[in-house]
Amino acid sequence: MKGHAMRLSLIPCALSLFLAISCGGGGGGGSDRAAPNDSSGSVPTDPNGLPVTSPNANGSAAEASPGENAGESSPGASALATLPIVYLTEELAATREVFKDFGELTIDPALINEEGQNKSTILKIPDANLPWSAYWYPKREDQLFNGNSSPMFKLDAYLGKFGIDKLAQAWEQSNYSPSAAEWEGLCDAWAVASVLTKEPKQKIRVLGVDFTPSDLKAIAIKYFEGYPNKIYGRRYQGSASTDGQIQDLRPEAFHKIVEEVIGKQQKPIVIDEDPGPEIWSKPIFRMSFSYTRDPDYSNALLVKAFPWMIRQRASVSDEPTTINKDLAAPQYEYRLFYEPGTNPLKIIGGEWLGPSINFHPDMVFVPSATTNVKQANTGVQKNNEEVRKLLVKVGMLSE
Structure with a gap:
């Protein structure tokens, strides 16, 4: 989180600009930490228009014609709104990509809390598909390969039953890096594996090799390492080219992804x-939204969003995942601007607020296919089909 205040201070003039923003219909691992204002235990019981004016990296405004995206509908002059926010070029591109893939974001006015009301909108996946928790295997530690009870030793032993060279354990040992940054590890691969496979809960023997639930989770994590996710948002790299993009991924884009993937799919x-610049991956399986009218702007809503996420574990464990033990539930706050006179309300811009300015999703990954051929570990990659068959045999994947 270091450097956020500095990055904001680099563009004070841009943040104070009031730009006329038009909108169009389309266009296209680390250890767990407590989130600011973490609301675990207080989550509600049960919750495109696009800007076409953006600042360049140097803070100047760059005009984009309303119809520059082929096939998108563009509102007329009545759709223009004066908003106290600007979009850097890459922020605008990332937002457009979301709306190109999922459509514009609209909000039903009936969902807004008027005085004295306390309504929420809840989106969630089926309970049977809850992502599972696991250790995230830091790059500087050796649990994956150290000893004949390690997951990679057991994977090699299993693959050896087919006359396959034993390469997985050796690869991990040769790529072990005790000087790696504390946050480097497999939390990204764990998060993907946890949403694409079923949680193993029992010990199982396959071809004479005994696998514990944590062994199988580690093998699934290594199988999905390098998985080609569809990625929305731009990763902050700690470089001049991205300074000032603290608002990416913009809240309206994140909100739309949640609606479509968690809500509809x-x-x-x-x-x-x-x-x-660090990456801290977690799967979200439930979201609650609460909307109120913004007292400062006649065409804006204030949104409180309560994601339910599964947190990675601090050590290797065979215990099954539970909400009581493995839930992370922070709170996000943001403002959504809408085009006056629209019903449902057509969202034309957004900004993160309060603690959420420095704590909100940087990128969103949308896993889909349950196969992978781009594993980093050559012992897994060369034999990825046999590894996948193992995950099928133990019930983590379907054929």
Whole structure:
């Protein structure tokens, strides 16, 4: 989280600009930490228009014609709104990509809490598809390969039954890096594996090799390492080219992804929960939204969003995942601007507020296919089909 205040201070003039923003219909691992204002235990019981004016990296405004995206509908002059926010070029591109894939974001006015009301909108996946928790295997530690009870030793032993060279354990040992950064590890691969496979809960013997639940989770994590996710948002790299993009991924884009994937498709998503240069991945399986009218702007809503995420574990464990033990439930706050006179309300811009400025999703990953051929570990990659068959045999994947 270091450097966020500095990055904001680099563009004070841009943040104070009031730009006329038009909108169009389309266009296209680390250890767990407590989130600011973490609301575990107080989550509600049960919750495109696009800007076409953006600042360049140097803070100047760059005009984009309303019809530059082929096939998108563009409102006329009545759709223009004066908003106290600007979009950097890459923020705008990331937002457009979301709306190109999922359509514009609209909000039903009936969902807004008027005085004295306390309504919420809840989106969630089926309970049977809950992502599972596991250790995230830091790059500087050796649990994956150290000893004949390690997951990679057992994987090699299993593959050896087919006359396959034993390479997985050796690869992990040769790529072990005790000087790696504390946050480097397999939390991204864990998060993807946890949403694409079923949780193993019992010890099982396959071809004479005994696998514990944590062994099988580790093998699934290594199988999905390098998985080609569909990624929305731009990763902050701690470089001049991205300074000032602390608002990416913009809240209206994140909100739309949640609506479509968790709400309509009934599937989890994976987020990088830190907008800084480090990557801290977690799967989200439930979201609650609460809307109120913004007292400062006649065409804006204030949104409180309560994601339910599964947290990674601090050590290797065979215990099954439970909400009581493995839930992470922070709170996000943001403002959504809408085009006056629309019903449902057509969202034309957004910004993160309060603690959420420095703590919100940087990127969203949307896993889909349950196969992978781009594993980093050559012992897994060369034999990825046999590894996948193992995951099928133990019930983590379907044929």
